[in-house]
Amino acid sequence: MVDQYKKSGYNKYDLRLVDTNLIFMNLNGEYKGIKKILKKESRMYKWFQRFRWIFMTASFLFFVFGLQIFGRWIHNIDLPVFACPANSDQIVHCACFYLSHLDKLFLRSSVIELAVYFSTLFLFIVIFGRTFCGFICPMGYMQDIAYKIKEILHIDGISRKEKLMEVLKVAKYLIVLVFLGMTFFGFNFCRICPAVITSPMFAGFNHAITVGYLLAILMFVLSFFMRRFWCNICPLGYLVGIFHKISFFKIKKDCQACTSCGACYEACPMRIKSIYTEKSKKDVTTSECIFCGECVKSCPENNALAISFCNKKFYISSREDFMRLKRERKKKRG
Amino acid sequence: MKSPSIDQCLEERQKERFLNKSRQLAVKYLNKLEELPGTPNNFTYFRKILKKAFIENDTFIRSTNEKIIGTYCVMVPQEIIYAAGARPVQLCSGNYAGVHFGDDIVPRDSCPLVKAVVGNNMVSGSSIYDDCSMYIVPITCDCKKKMAGILKDYKETLELHVPINKLDDTGMDYYVKELYIMMEKIGRITGKKVTRIDLEHQIDEMAVVQDEIYRFIQLKGNRNLLIRGSHAMAVMNSFSYDDKTCWAANLKLLNNELEVKLKQKNYITKKKLPRILITGSPIAFPNLKIPLLIEEMGGVVVADETCMGDRGLYDPVAVCDTSMDGLMRALANRYVLPCSCPIFTENRQRIERIKQMVHDYQVDGVIYHVLRGCLVYDFEYQEMEKVLGELGISMIRVESDYNEEDVEQIKIRMEAFVEMIKFR
Numbered sequence: 001m002v003d004q005y006k007k008s009g010y011n012k013y014d015l016r017l018v019d020t021n022l023i024f025m026n027l028n029g030e031y032k033g034i035k036k037i038l039k040k041e042s043r044m045y046k047w048f049q050r051f052r053w054i055f056m057t058a059s060f061l062f063f064v065f066g067l068q069i070f071g072r073w074i075h076n077i078d079l080p081v082f083a084c085p086a087n088s089d090q091i092v093h094c095a096c097f098y099l100s101h102l103d104k105l106f107l108r109s110s111v112i113e114l115a116v117y118f119s120t121l122f123l124f125i126v127i128f129g130r131t132f133c134g135f136i137c138p139m140g141y142m143q144d145i146a147y148k149i150k151e152i153l154h155i156d157g158i159s160r161k162e163k164l165m166e167v168l169k170v171a172k173y174l175i176v177l178v179f180l181g182m183t184f185f186g187f188n189f190c191r192i193c194p195a196v197i198t199s200p201m202f203a204g205f206n207h208a209i210t211v212g213y214l215l216a217i218l219m220f221v222l223s224f225f226m227r228r229f230w231c232n233i234c235p236l237g238y239l240v241g242i243f244h245k246i247s248f249f250k251i252k253k254d255c256q257a258c259t260s261c262g263a264c265y266e267a268c269p270m271r272i273k274s275i276y277t278e279k280s281k282k283d284v285t286t287s288e289c290i291f292c293g294e295c296v297k298s299c300p301e302n303n304a305l306a307i308s309f310c311n312k313k314f315y316i317s318s319r320e321d322f323m324r325l326k327r328e329r330k331k332k333r334g
Numbered sequence: 335m336k337s338p339s340i341d342q343c344l345e346e347r348q349k350e351r352f353l354n355k356s357r358q359l360a361v362k363y364l365n366k367l368e369e370l371p372g373t374p375n376n377f378t379y380f381r382k383i384l385k386k387a388f389i390e391n392d393t394f395i396r397s398t399n400e401k402i403i404g405t406y407c408v409m410v411p412q413e414i415i416y417a418a419g420a421r422p423v424q425l426c427s428g429n430y431a432g433v434h435f436g437d438d439i440v441p442r443d444s445c446p447l448v449k450a451v452v453g454n455n456m457v458s459g460s461s462i463y464d465d466c467s468m469y470i471v472p473i474t475c476d477c478k479k480k481m482a483g484i485l486k487d488y489k490e491t492l493e494l495h496v497p498i499n500k501l502d503d504t505g506m507d508y509y510v511k512e513l514y515i516m517m518e519k520i521g522r523i524t525g526k527k528v529t530r531i532d533l534e535h536q537i538d539e540m541a542v543v544q545d546e547i548y549r550f551i552q553l554k555g556n557r558n559l560l561i562r563g564s565h566a567m568a569v570m571n572s573f574s575y576d577d578k579t580c581w582a583a584n585l586k587l588l589n590n591e592l593e594v595k596l597k598q599k600n601y602i603t604k605k606k607l608p609r610i611l612i613t614g615s616p617i618a619f620p621n622l623k624i625p626l627l628i629e630e631m632g633g634v635v636v637a638d639e640t641c642m643g644d645r646g647l648y649d650p651v652a653v654c655d656t657s658m659d660g661l662m663r664a665l666a667n668r669y670v671l672p673c674s675c676p677i678f679t680e681n682r683q684r685i686e687r688i689k690q691m692v693h694d695y696q697v698d699g700v701i702y703h704v705l706r707g708c709l710v711y712d713f714e715y716q717e718m719e720k721v722l723g724e725l726g727i728s729m730i731r732v733e734s735d736y737n738e739e740d741v742e743q744i745k746i747r748m749e750a751f752v753e754m755i756k757f758r
């Protein structure tokens with residue numbers, strides 16, 4: 001390893017003179033490669049989170065008022081997000097309705113409709129996986145807003161508790177069962193679904209007060225104290241997540257660069273512990289990961305964590321970005 | 335007035351002897367540092383503060399009347415102490431003179447660092463100890479644990495329970511609670527209630543210091559040598575003996591100097607010397623025996639993975655949540671999780687860390703330093719040797735004590751080691 005390094009004849013520090021403000025270490029040991037990665041990276045650290053918020057806001061508006069603006073033109077496609085089609089103004093359908101009414105799906109749909117439904121859904125899941133959760137789902141957006149308010153008010157939240165997470169895990173499986181199976185027993189998940197708080201409510205489709213509304217308020221309050229509370233037990237997100245192995249988006253880790261500082265664990269809204277404890281694997285994506293990028297943002301080690309698409313890392317952690325971010329935050333505070 | 339009793343006279347003489355001896359030792363090592371070729375100009379400041387603390391026996395704080403809190407090990411969050419309006423000072427000692435006195439009450443086989451600390455406390459007179467209002471001792475290894483018990487006789491001592499297994503969240507939660515208690519205790523001494531804003535402010539301040547430290551670590555690991563590792567270790571050791579902002583400003587000057595040297599290609603040596611990494615038991619000033627010997631024998635220290643060196647200051651605080659609890663958790667995480675101290679039961683990360691350092695700083699050989707009686711480090715030697723052996727990096731284990739008697743023997747081994755690397 002070291003020999004190969006020496007042979008490359010590349011002196012990382014002399015490189016620094018290009019820009020004395022940059023302190024970096026070898027990312028892949030090649031002169032050209034480094035400059036390229038660094039440039040991209042230093043834009044990324046700013047833009048990833050911004051992009052996420054912009055995207056989420058846009059898709060929220062899209063889900064709520066989309067039909068009024070664009071008309072219903074992609075109605076046949078179902079996205080794996082929690083945007084309730086009880087809002088009939090919605091521009092695209094979402095998968096949860098049929099997943100929670102599996103009997104209806106099989107009884108009423110034609111074969112072609114079925115094929116379209118499953119193939120598009122599958123395609124979305126494979127290509128984007130749970131990036132839907134991090135970037136598109138309005139239910140996730142509502143929770144992120146709740147947490148943002150908490151952050152601004154600086155109120156103590158519920159810190160990560162392993163025991164609590166274990167309980168939630170069991171709850172999640174139960175909810176998945178209810179979500180998929182209840183429809184065969186004359187009941188369905190929609191009656192208690194907290195997602196009614198998202199698009200239908202904003203679009204003005206207020207039905208009678210259901211259990212869902214109460215749950216929705218509860219979820220909102222809980223996610224104020226514990227980031228993305230609902231997502232931790234969300235059945236739809238879980239179902240998308242099980243395909244993470246074949247999904248194109250991945251979280252990559254360089255276990256040697258990682259100092260096990262736990263920053264990623266602390267930052268992760270899904271409280272994924274393995275991402276920090278992992279000491280040998282390169283791919284640390286789990287079924288819970290929603291690709292929110294918080295872990296990469298808070299990781300202080302060069303190249304330790306990255307989000308990749310088709311094995312191409314595009315958002316990479318680095319100490320330089322970490323320090324920049326800190327400085328910027330400080331400046332903002334004054 | 336009553337004339338002093340014989341006991342008192344003896345005590346006075348003892349104290350005199352102790353202080354003289356400590357001073358001589360500090361002078362000797364500072365001179366050695368000075369004599370090494372290639373001392374940077376801006377090293378003067380760091381020498382000055384070491385001189386002030388160890389030779390002139392003066393704490394920088396005496397003029398400002400701030401409270402000083404003595405800390406041991408590296409798991410005590412400095413930010414909390416600052417936020418509570420006090421100053422932390424690092425008290426793990428490298429004083430050979432202290433060992434003589436500590437030997438009386440500390441068992442023979444315990445580590446010399448603990449003996450020295452206890453000795454320094456038994457014979458009052460060194461100001462960095464005397465001026466402290468409280469000690470904070472993280473309960474790490476067995477010797478430190480018993481040391482905490484002994485120190486209680488001399489000063490108010492707070493035990494800080496460090497989780498034994500870092501992967502255990504319950505342990506971390508407990509540690510966070512301990513930090514709250516620590517904050518409150520310090521607050522009681524200074525009469526200040528710590529607010530969220532204070533803490534956030536101090537974390538920011540420390541981040542500025544850390545940016546410079548990171549830069550320094552990068553520069554010192556440069557392929558062509560810009561600063562000698564012994565100087566770098568002295569710089570790191572001097573951190574807690576002056577105001578941190580002032581220290582950081584001076585480190586910035588030093589960094590700038592090194593950067594200019596880099597630009598002008600003004601390296602310390604044109605020759606290719608064996609690049610050595612030091613890991614193992616703490617190397618506290620003035621006990622700079624090991625790094626100095628390496629450099630005298632023709633090696634260069636390019637990185638160190640010891641707690642008084644890079645490890646204690648390298649990791650930054652990653653704040654993810656700006657509530658009070660969030661800040662405390664971030665601090666707890668920073669001071670415990672990345673710390674590769676072998677007192678934790680599972681410590682695979684230390685090996686990974688060293689592998690990364692070997693790669694980043696193009697290390698040729700590793701010196702595994704073990705203080706006599708420091709068992710926890712000795713425990714991890716075997717596996718480290720195996721892993722480094724697989725990478726083709728040679729490593730030797732060097733045991734040392736707080737006296738000058740072993741110098742010759744270490745010298746011979748060090749020389750052989752350096753020669754071996756040269757001819758490889």
Ligand code: SF4
Nearest residue numbers: 084096097190193195
């Ligand atoms: S109520 Fe919930 S599960 Fe049912 S369609 Fe609406 S969002 Fe989907």
Ligand code: SF4
Nearest residue numbers: 133137140231234237
């Ligand atoms: S996990 Fe969260 S973001 Fe993903 S579908 Fe469920 S509610 Fe939406």
Ligand code: SF4
Nearest residue numbers: 268289290292293295
């Ligand atoms: S692992 Fe990273 S990207 Fe995935 S949910 Fe956690 S913080 Fe977000």
Ligand code: SF4
Nearest residue numbers: 258259261262264299
């Ligand atoms: S934040 Fe980065 S360095 Fe820290 S534990 Fe996570 S991956 Fe490792």
